[in-house]
Amino acid sequence: MSYNEQAEKINKDLKDAFVTMKHPQIEEEGKIKLVNAILWFGQVAKYRCRSNTAYDNFSKLVFDGIAELERKPLEGQEFEILQVK
Numbered sequence: 001m002s003y004n005e006q007a008e009k010i011n012k013d014l015k016d017a018f019v020t021m022k023h024p025q026i027e028e029e030g031k032i033k034l035v036n037a038i039l040w041f042g043q044v045a046k047y048r049c050r051s052n053t054a055y056d057n058f059s060k061l062v063f064d065g066i067a068e069l070e071r072k073p074l075e076g077q078e079f080e081i082l083q084v085k
Contacts, residue, residue: 014038056082 049055068085
């Protein structure tokens with residue numbers, strides 16, 4: 001799958017998440033905070049995590065108390081990624 005296709009899927013997932021934020025003030029502030037957090041997460045992961053183990057450990061720390069994560073196959077793909085359990 002190309003990075004464009006993956007970007008489209010991630011974009012759809014994010015848009016679906018944004019739909020749940022109904023209150024106008026929460027919606028705008030929530031979008032800004034969410035996007036900034038995603039960008040920050042990606043930046044740190046890109047420069048700090050040189051292996052799946054490092055990425056998994058970092059991700060589990062970031063999402064501690066928010067979601068339980070596990071590495072499992074991505075639907076329709078032949079590789080595993082870290083996902084919410």
